[in-house]
Amino acid sequence: MEHTLCNAQAAAVEERGAPVPGKRMTRSISRRRETALGWAMALPPVIGFLIFTFAPLIISFVMSLNEFSRYSYSLADMTYCGFENYKAIFADPDLWKALGITLLLCLSIPFEIFFGLLIANLLRKPFFGRRVLRVIFFLPNICSIVALAFVWTYMYSPQEYGLFNRILALFGADPLRWTSDAKMFLVCIIVMTIWNVMGYDALMFQAQIGNINQSLYESADLDGANCVQKFFFITVPMATPMIFYLALIGIIGAMQSYARIDAMDIDPYGMGPEDAGLTLVGYMMRAQEEPLAFGGLGISAATSFFLGIIIAVMTVINLKVSKKWVHYND
Amino acid sequence: MxxxxxxxxxxxxxxxxxxxxxxxxxxxxxxxxxxxxxxxxxxxxxxxxxxxxxxxxxxFKSPAEIMSADFTWWPKEFNLDGYINAFNFETAAITSNVLIGLGNTLLYTLPTTIIGLFVSGMSAYAFSKMHFKGREVLFGVLLLTMVMPGTVVLIPQYTIYSMIGWVGTPFPLMIPGMFGAAGTVFFLRQFMRGVPDEIVEAAEMDGLGKFRAYWMIMLPVCVPAFIAQFVLNFIGGYNDYLGPILFLGEGDPSRFTLQVVLSNMVSPQESETQKRMANAVVALVPLIILYLFSQNFIIDGISVSAVKG
Structure with missing residues (x-):
């Protein structure tokens, strides 16, 4: 790291060239102007980040150390209480239940990645209709989750006319209650998520696979490898950076699951049948929305900070692990 | 080949x-x-x-047909009640209406997306084609944004917005986006680095300032990248769920975005299925049309970010 830095500096010095007397003044003025303009042009997104993300993050931590008078959303109405909020949430079995449910939702990720890689591999060679298939596979990704949840809720209908119950009926099985059944709720959400996300993973893998050196496949052909062998011994290892990347963003996304559960949950009270869909974000949201029942803003802020730390830790672990295991193309 | x-x-x-x-x-x-x-x-x-x-x-199926035991892949007779309900403004005072929601969504999303894109592009230009002190530090700060998930800061954002009177107004959905987005900056920076320095330098030799070089030279060259980012950011804003629910959900129905309108229709009543579906179709059609027209840009845009990002 240090070496490259030194090199970069050396290169920069070289690029500027040795200072020429006389020209020095004008140069330094134009450099200073460029610096000022550069900052002015580059700065807005950084300022946006500082105001709308970084400052709230700090405030979130402060809020998590304070108790709020119920029904007040003002920072003026808080009183310092140390780590009481954290103690409260860690003592609450609901938080651990929410953490468990959130982690269970990550189960969709290996399936998304597997199907995504499979689709990308099948779409590797050009053929008639390839473009149309790419467009179709990516379609669920651009659609709003609430609109999609309407159809999925209907397909998961516990009545006998629900699509999934009709499929069961074809095999002579009794209808199930699907999303209305606390034990099945998460499975239903996971299946829908796989359907929703695999096209995105497929698209990312297609870009990655397009970069794999074709000579690898050619030499495998000469050695008489079949397509299954080529998939597992060339495509999968060469796609590891993407697998790790998709796993990471998948986990970060799953840790923040809320929208799809809120939209699929037809029970107006609670989070899914018997709170089977209570995620960490759900836990955070209900504390904010119903402060009397679930503890208010301090609890909410503590939960969000806890969630942030989990996500940060996962990001770091993923970066470390991927450095060790990832197979780089170049 | x-x-x-x-x-x-x-x-x-x-x-x-x-x-x-x-x-x-x-x-x-x-x-x-x-x-x-x-x-x-x-x-x-x-x-x-x-x-x-x-x-x-x-x-297109009547509630009776939806709830009858046999499921068909084609409606027995076309029933337009769902769409008539979707386009009915009389109930708009209570739960709003998809068309009002659609209008609001466009009203909030389009200006934000366009301004945000312009600002992000300028920032990307500075990060890719200008040399100035502190560039790498600034870029490092921006990198942090990518690690920080938005959901984590929702609660303090809500508190701040409620203190300055923004809750119930579209400002929380509009103003932050106008500062540009880190993801967009990364993407455009990546694209601009692929544009030869000579083009920009030649423009500056001809007497264009840095800003005009961005506006007159770089922008036209990067049009595909800008379109890809515009569409992706627009779709993101269109489908944004948690923010609008939190910041607008309790307020005036005439300000609801499409997603808030839709989410208010979630209910266990299966007799409402047809209405829900019709509203969902109205909500999805503009998006799918946009997607079909811009799929080249979207798919290539995402692929590029996958390889280089």
């Missing part, structure tokens, strides 16, 4: 009977695998499309 050559190889190979036979057999086997692959792809595409088809046909 190389794949075609591989396929042509057996034909051009020397006519040694033994090898030819072997190759032919392998060729046949490959074909079989190809066919299985195609069938799998087709099956996958059908699985993706079935829910969309069900959404569409159900929006």
């Amino acid at each position: 190389t794949e075609i050559n591989v396929n042509q190889l057996p034909a051009q190979a020397p006519a040694d009977g033994e090898i030819k036979k072997k190759k032919l057999r392998r060729h046949k086997k490959l074909r079989a695998a190809d066919v299985i692959g195609k069938i799998a792809l087709l099956l996958g595409a059908i699985i993706i499309l079935v829910p969309f088809w069900i959404l569409l046909i159900t929006s």
Whole structure:
């Protein structure tokens, strides 16, 4: 790291060239102007980040150390209480239940990645209709989750006319209650998520696979490898950076699951049948929305900070692990 | 291109009977695998499309037909009640209406997306084509944004916005986006680095300032990248769920975004299924049309970010 830095500096010095007397003044003025303009042009997104993300993050931590008078959303109405909020949430079995449910939702990720890689591999060679298939596979990704949840809720209908119950009926099985059944709720959400996300993973893998050196496949052909062998011994290892990347963003996304559960949950009270869909974000949201029942803003802020730390830790672990295991193309 | 050559190889190979036979057999086997692959792809595409088809046909089925025991893949008779309800403004005072929601969504999302894109592009230009002190530090700060998930800061954002009176107004959905987005900056920076420095330098030699070089030279060159980012950011804003629910959900229905309107329709009543479906169709159609027209830019845009990001 240090070496490259030194090199970069050396290169920069070289690029500027040795200072020429006389020209020095004008140069330094134009450099200073460029610096000022550069900052002015580059700065807005950084300022946006500082105001709308970084400052709230700090405030979130402060809020998590304070108790709020119920029904007040003002920072003026808080009183310092140390780590009481954290103690409260860690003592609450609901938080651990929410953490468990959130982690269970990550189960969709290996399936998304597997199907995504499979689709990308099948779409590797050009053929008639390839473009149309790419467009179709990516379609669920651009659609709003609430609109999609309407159809999925209907397909998961516990009545006998629900699509999934009709499929069961074809095999002579009794209808199930699907999303209305606390034990099945998460499975239903996971299946829908796989359907929703695999096209995105497929698209990312297609870009990655397009970069794999074709000579690898050619030499495998000469050695008489079949397509299954080529998939597992060339495509999968060469796609590891993407697998790790998709796993990471998948986990970060799953840790923040809320929208799809809120939209699929037809029970107006609670989070899914018997709170089977209570995620960490759900836990955070209900504390904010119903402060009397679930503890208010301090609890909410503590939960969000806890969630942030989990996500940060996962990001770091993923970066470390991927450095060790990832197979780089170049 | 190389794949075609591989396929042509057996034909051009020397006519040694033994090898030819072997190759032919392998060729046949490959074909079989190809066919299985195609069938799998087709099956996958059908699985993706079935829910969309069900959404569409159900929006035309009367509640009685929806709840009758036999499910059909085509409505027995076209019933437009769902759409009549969706376009009915009389109930708008209570739960709003998809068209009002659609209008609000466009009103909040378009200016934010356009301004945010312009600002992000400027920032990307500075990070890719200008040399100034502190550039790398600034970029490092921006990198942090990518690690920080938005959901984590929702609660303090809500508190701040409620203190300055923004809750119930569209400002929380508009103002932050106008500062540009880190993801967009990364993407555009990546694209601009691919543009040769000489082009920009030549423009500056001709007396254009840095800013005008961005505006007159870089922007036109990067149009595909800008379109990709515009569409992706617009779709993101269009489908934004948590923010609008939190910041607008309790307020005036005439300010609801499309997603808030839709989410208010979630209910266990199956007799409402047709209305829900019709509203969902109205919500999805603009998006799908936009997607079909810009799929080149979107798919290439995402692929590029996948390889280089």
